[in-house]
Ligand code: SF4
């Protein structure tokens with residue numbers, strides 16, 4: 001496949017940035033999107049130009065690093081996949097592909113396609129954990145009965161990889177799907193009950209402090225989430241917050 005790429009280039013956080021056109025040739029439909037980006041970068045390095053900066057780590061849908069807005073969709077045109085899992089067979093020979101960084105005030109661009117997602121880390125630090133008694137009297141985990149439904153729902157929430165596609169997709173740049181998933185993974189389990197009230201209050205407060213917007217139930221986040229995190233998690237977070245405040 002021969003393709004035209006329109007890519008957001010930005011030298012640093014202060015630079016205004018602009019779209020730049022590139023051509024790539026002989027792209028195999030079996031390549032992943034990031035492998036196609038590697039081909040472009042090899043081409044740029046060989047011609048003495050700056051390669052395009054983009055985030056990636058695991059390249060297998062686990063780390064949540066590969067944040068790219070492709071043809072106006074977070075993680076591109078496929079569903080239930082991250083950019084590293086997106087195959088070039090989703091595109092046709094001669095296509096023009098637009099590639100931008102996540103768009104959200106709380107995720108400022110650092111360089112090209114790389115954004116600063118440390119706001120998510122600070123939300124996690126505010127309450128996304130449980131404290132464990134390690135005095136030697138710790139209760140064996142298997143001695144606490146948990147219903148299959150609660151365990152499965154908590155596990156589904158725990159599959160959130162913190163990629164930020166929900167924020168990038170939301171017209172309000174809301175982080176409520178992410179925070180809802182993180183609150184839910186503990187809210188459904190007995191281990192999460194001890195700090196439940198503080199957790200939801202602190203995480204929501206930090207989310208607001210970071211400048212993320214509110215949820216208006218459009219549901220775009222759920223559609224673009226590569227891990228299928230459901231809007232039910234936002235409803236659960238709201239219920240948990242109401243409970244904590246009462
Ligand atoms: S909820 Fe989905 S889209 Fe949002 S950070 Fe988690 S995995 Fe990514």
Ligand code: FES
Nearest residue numbers: 059063064066084
């Ligand atoms: S590089 Fe890890 S999820 Fe894409």
